[in-house]
Amino acid sequence: MTKVFFLLSVLLSPYFLLADGHIFVYHRFDDTRYPTTNISTKELRKEFNYLKKHGYKVVPLIDIIKKVNANEEVPSNWVAFSIDDGFKSFYTHGLKVFKEYNYPFTLFIAVKYTEKNYKDYVSWKQLKEISKYGTVEFHSYGHGHFGQMSNQKIKADMDKGLALMKQHLNYEPTLFVYPYGEYDERVSSIIEPYGFKAVFNQNIGAVQGVCSDANDIDRSAVVGSNAHDFKLYLKFQELCGVTFQQPTTYPKNKIVKTVEVTLEDKSIKSADIFISNNGWTKVKVHNGKILWHANKKVKLNRIKIGVKVKSKIKLMVLSK
């Protein structure tokens, strides 16, 4: 009886159905000059103790990505750590705490800072030592605002950084973080051919093995003095299993005539559809299909069309 009950409770548990892993971002350690990107090692220990006490498992970042790429659930007690930019304070202060707890981490470096020996950043030699305990991955060469750089400039920046990593660390990175977490469709389309196993943003959120897009993984920054800043309560926000059938290109004459969407979940009876400049409209769903003769006028050259079911949303963007 207990076995059946256990099985049922596992199957019905939201944690089982909506398993969400979490990826966190740190920048500086014990560096009070920059409070908005700093964490004290005292706080870090507090946070690590919190995770330990509550049964969280700290895994290498790549383990979460493997699950996403295999379309498998990420266990909801999985947590991974990333550290951005390659500040020296990670080497001088943070690293010892990670070693103490035997927690894996991934350091994303902006190569220029290391290559040019900026004094606040880790050296190539220190990176070699760091890579004994965690992995070193890629965060661009010059940490520029990709959204404002030409295609050519972005490519040149990427190529330069990757070549230097290969030269100094004999390593070809498989993971990438957008500088400043900034990206749009153009930027993603330039990064995609590099074939990273995953690309990360810095939007607060969680990772859902079946739903998450490996080219757009959310991470939450952790700063401040509260273990609850971990935001472990966060769930993956996007609506899963949505295919937009129509429209698939920017509408002619700026009129969205028909919205046609397929939902994997056939039990859904109603949804809300969003069209830029027109807000939300409630629509019926029949056997997982939405067919709505919208005839809505849009004004923007870059519009969004979205589907919402029970507060989860999936959006797509169409540009002129």
Ligand SMILES: [Zn+2]
């Ligand atoms: Zn950065």
